[in-house]
Amino acid sequence: MQATSSNKTNSSNTTIGAEKTHSLLNENRYRFALALADDAVVLGHRLSEWCSNAPFLEEDIALTNVSLDYIGRARMFYQYATELEGKGHSEDQMAFFRTEREYTNLLILELPIGDFAFTMVRQFFVDVFYKLYLEQLMTSTDERIAAIAAKSIKETRYHLKRSEPWIRQLSEGTEESRSRINRALDELKSFVGELFIMPEWETQLANEGIAVDRKTLQQDWDAYVQKFLGESNIEFEDSKTLIRGGREGIHTEHLGHLLSEMQYLQRAHPGLEW
């Protein structure tokens, strides 16, 4: 970004103001692509932890396939982020050589997998969010972002088709499964609000039609989740209580552990390829 602005300011002083705006916009765009990539890779990694640990074989395969979708999504956003950054970094360097403080994923995505009910409630929350979010992001004025959203929404719709019956089944199953759903809701409710927070740079992007104003999705999200859970007589108040910090690089104690496992191989053998 620095390079592009200095190149052009040499040729004409009158464009300096415009270039500064452009450069800022580009930097915001980079942060945006990187944040969405971090979101996807962290959840993708969490889901992959179910590999060989799921309640039964089909579920094992399903969870790891959802994981794969998120890792694919992360790759698309990382690739775009590296291009916007323009420093010749690879997607692997973005994922494996950035520290906890440099990661800007939302906190709800980094929480440990917990039991199966916890994983599915989080997935349900996230699926409902992405369904609302990506439908709007598809119309981004940034064509690359729009294309990634168009690809991802197809996957998210399918994920939701899978998480909903699980929430229904566990909510209406045994006393044990119902209590686990309630416990998961209790643990997750404070983290949901962060999905709808708009940092200033993201608001600027939304004004340009590049990003989506997350705040406008909250009401629909609440209504959808409350109605769905209500049908199984599960009460869910709202998504207002907030624990936040992910976008600023302030994380729960869990992210460091996740990264140490995820990044171990590349840190031990930098540049290793399959």
Added chain:
Amino acid sequence: MINHEGDHALQIPTLHPVFAERIKIRSQSEYQKLWTILDSVHDPELPGVTIWDLGILQDIKSHADNAFTIVITLTYSGCPAVDAIKQDIIKALSKAGYDQVNVEISLTPAWNTNMISPEGHKQIAALNIAPPVTNDAPDCPVCGSHKTQLLSQFGSTSCKAFYRCEQCSETFDYFKQLE
């Protein structure tokens, strides 16, 4: 167009507009030889199904003499077969004397099952995998029964779901419909 998949008697053999668009790109291309060579490249997870018929192969471009860009799209964004597909494309073309080839992954238009050719449907069925149907209620590819049951929304790969036939008890993969 009547397109009620369960009702075989009423099926009219028309091309889906999404696939018709692909045929147009291919038939208007200057590089017919390369398209034909690439008909020998199969999806590594679906031996017998070509990358053209599956809808992965999207376009062939050339910016300089004898230098080609093969444009492909991924079925699912995390598809691990992508590197193998790239290599297979480069290998097939290099065997035919084209050694300046690079493979570009395009995100638009996003892959969907309407891109699969009618031939592709047959190739998928020949592997005992039920091809995509609009109501996600596939017939058993082994005995043809309508009575099938979903076991898992994901099968051996992201693009498939896992079913069981209630008639012959055989389990089978179903290639998921994705619009």
